[in-house]
Amino acid sequence: MSLNSNKSQTAEPLVASDVLERVLAKGRSTGAEFAEVYIEDKRSTSAGLDDGKVEQVTSGRDRGAGIRVVAGETTGFAHTSDLSERGLLAAAEAAAVAAKQGGGGVNKVQLGAELRHAVNTIKISPDGVEKSRKVDLLKRADAAARAVNSAIVQVSAGYGDSLRRILVANSNGVLSADDQVRTLLRVSVVATGDGGMQTGYDSLGHTIGFELFDENDVEELAIRAAKQAITKLSARPAPSGAMPVVIKRGSGGVLFHEACGHGLEADLVGKSASVYRGKMGELVASPLVTLIDDGTMTAEWGAIGIDDEGHPSQRNTLIQDGVLTDYMWDYLRAKKEGRAQSGNGRRQSYQHLPMVRMTNTFVLNGTQDPDDIVRDTKHGVYIAKLGGGQVDTASGDFVFGMTEAYLIENGEITEPLRESNLIGNGPEVLKDIDLLGNDFAMGNPGMCGKDGQGVPVGDGQPTLRVRSLTIGGTAA
C-alpha cells in the first residue's frame, strides 16, 4: 500500500465482490440473519500554524474493515486493519461468535450490482495538490489576521483534507461505494486590550476538494476571526435571565441540532430516551418551522453519497409547519419498525458501529425581512455566532455557547457582549420561535459527538427570533 501514490481515483474496488460474498457467508455461518462488511480507506493531510510558524504537516492513513453480524436482538462486531481475505474471514468469524446463535447457518451470499450515488463533484482532489500550497493558505491567514490591528497578539490556523473511500456490502445483497472528500480551514485569533484577552474564531469546510479556495477567500475568513476578537475587547458582561434572542442567519443551526435534532434520532426515540417520543403528527414547534435533514445537499459539510450502511443519502422532512412528520432512521431501527431506512446510519470509522446520526440539518426560510426582526425587538440579545452545544434528549434541556453577541436596545444592535452559554428546553424553545427571516444560509462546518463517535455535520437557518431564552451571563 502507499500513502502517496494514489494521486487520482482508481476504479479498483477496495475488496473484490467474490471475497466480500465469502466473508458475509462466514458472518452468517452460525445462523445470524444479517451480516455486513464495511471497508474504509482514508488518507488525510493536515497542517498547523501557530505563533507565526508552520509547526507540522501530518500525513495519515487509516484503513480497515468493520464486520457486523446481527442475530436476534444481538449485534456482534469486530474490526481489523488486515484487508486480506484471511484477515476479513477471521474478523467475520469473531463477529459471528460475538453475536453467537446456534444452528442452521447460511453458506452463500450473493451481492447485487455496485451502487454509487454521488452527490458532490470534486474538481481538484486535494491528494494531487502540492503540500506547499496547503501551507501557504495558513501563512496567508496568519498575515491577514495580524494586519487587521496591532491588538492581535496570536494566531493559529489549521488546514485539513481527507479522502475517505468506503465500500459497504451486506447479506441482503447491498453493495455500495462512495468516495468522500472533505477540505477545511480554521483560524483562531487572540486579541489583547486593557480588560485582558479575547478570542475570535472562524472556519470554512465543505465536502469538496481544493477548489474550496478558488470559491472562498482565506484572507476574508482570517479578517472575520480577527475582527470578532477585537470587537469583544470592548464587550461588557452578558446579561443573566430570560429575554428575546435574535439569531443571525447561518449561525444558529446548532440550536435545532440540539433542541430537536438529536431527539429525532430513532435509536433514542426507540428507547423512550427522547422528549419527542410518541409525538408523531403533533405540533412540536412554532408553525413557522419546517425542519429538514438532507444528506444530498451538494458540497455541504454533512453531505454523503451513501450512509455508512450503504443506503443512498436522502432529503427527509422532519418537521413540517411545526408538525412532527418523521424521525431519522438506520438499518436496525427501521427494520424493527418495518419501514424504510432514511440514510442516517453513520459511523466515525471502520472501528465503530453505525447508529442514527444527522447529516445537514436546517430550517427553511420564513418571510420576514431580517432587519425587521431586529427592529421589532425592544430589548434582547443578537447572536452573530454560536459555539458548540449539548443536549439531554430525555428532558430536552440544552445549552449552547454564544461566541459573538450584542445587546439589542430599542430595535437596534448596540454593545458587544462577553461569551456565555444559553440554556433552554427544546420543545419550549421550538414553540417560542415567533419571527422567521427570509435570508437562509448554512453555517460553519461542525463535528457532532454521540456515544463517543464524531461525524461531520452541517446546519443552517434564516435569521430568527426566540421569544424567550435564558442567557447565562454575569450581569444582573
Add this chain to the structure above:
Amino acid sequence: MSDGVQELQKLADSIVGKAKAGEQIEAYVSRGGETSVRVYEGEVEHFVSAQSEGIGIRIIKDGRTGFAYAGTLESDAITEVLAEARDNVQFGTVDEWAGLADPDGVAQIPQKFWDEELANYPTDKKIAITKELEKLTLAADARVRAEEANYEDGWGETAVATTTGIRESGRGNSCYVSVSTLADDGDESLTGFGFSVGDSPKEFDLKKAAHDAADRATRLLGATKPASKLVTIVLDPYVTSQFVSILSSVLNGESLAKGRSLFADRLDQPVASAKFTLVDDPTNPLAYTATDIDGEGLAARRNVLIENGVLKKFVHSSYSARRMNTKSTGNATRGGFAGSPGVGCLAMQVQPGTKSQAELISGIDDGVLIQDVSGMHSGVNTISGDFSTGASGIVISNGTLGAPIREFTIASTLQKMLLNIVDLGNDIDWLPMRAVGLSLVISDVMLSGA
C-alpha cells in the same frame, strides 16, 4: 517485558536506526484491543471484540518538523510513513526550539498497570456482570428505566524510541462498567448514570453504580427553573473534577510561551484563595490517569502548581521548556500513535479540607448544590477566563438542602472563581477523570434562570 512489548520496542528501535545525518527521529508504536458489552432489557444488544495497531513517526531536521502515521504495522506501510514524515519536514517553518526530549535522569516511579486476572477474564462473566448491573439498577427504584448497561475493557502495549536516547515501553489494561438511566414522572423524563472502575472486574461495586444511576435520574424529578441571583455554590465532587480539569489549559507552559495563558506574569503571586493547593501527580497510584512516563517518554513526576493560592509552576514538555528557558516537568501529553505530543496536566489533585459535604452545606444561608453541569466545552473560555455552564442541583437555604432546580446557568470568570473558593471538603473521590473530585464551595457566582 512481555513478548508483544519487546517486539514493539524492537520495531521502534529499528525505525530510529534509519535516521540520516542531521535527523532526529521519534517512533511511537502501539497495539491494543477492546471488549465492549451492551445490555438492554436483559439481552446483549451488542458485543464488540476488536484489535487495532498503529505507528506515528516524527522527524525533525534543521529546526523543521514533519509527522506521519498509519493505523497498521505492516512493513510496507511503515516504510511509507517514514518517507511521508521525511517529506513533510520541508514544509515546516524553522523553529530554533524544535526538538525531541533528551533523557533527563529523573527516575521513574514503578507502578502496576497490568492485571493478569483481567487479561484472562472469561467472556460469559463479562456478559453476566453487565446483566447484573442492569438488574440492580432497575431494582434500585421503581421509577427508573435502564437505557443501556455497559461493560468495557481494553489493553494496550506501546513502545517509543528516539535518536536522543529515549527508549520506553510498557503495557496496561483496564475495565469499567457504566449504566445510563431514565426516570419518568408524568410527561417529565430525566436521565442519570452510574459507573464503577477497577483493575479487574472483581473490584467493581455494582450496587453503588446502580444506586448512583437511580439517584441521579430521580433526584431532579419535579425540579423547577429558579430565579436569577448571586449565590454561593457547592460543587459536587463529580463537578469539581470537571472544573479543576479546565485549569490544565490555564497552567499549560506552551500556552504561556505563546501568550495565551491568563496567568502570564503571575508566577509567585496569589491567583487563588489561600485554601487552594493544586498538585499534578501522576505518580500517585490512586489517580485514575496515573502513569510512569509522559508523552515524550520522560519520567512522570509530582509538580506543585498552586500552593496556598500562590502560582508556583506551569507544566512543560521539552519543547515549551526550551522556549521558556526551563526544564520539562514531564508533562508532555499524547493521544496515541496518530498525534505528536502536546502539553497538559496528567493527574490533578486538590488538597482536601476538613469538612464533609453536609458540614459545608450547613454553613451556607443561601446557595445551590451543583450536581451536574453541561456545555463546559462551549461556555468556558480559558483564554479570556469567561465561565458559563448549564447546571442542575438542589437549593440550599439556611444550611439545609431543599427543592431540586434545573435549566439554569452558573457564571463568573475563572480568575474570580479561584479567588472566591471559600472552603473545600474532605470527601476525596478518585473519579475516572484527569482530576480528583471533592466538594468545593465558591461564593458570588451568578445563577441565571427564569
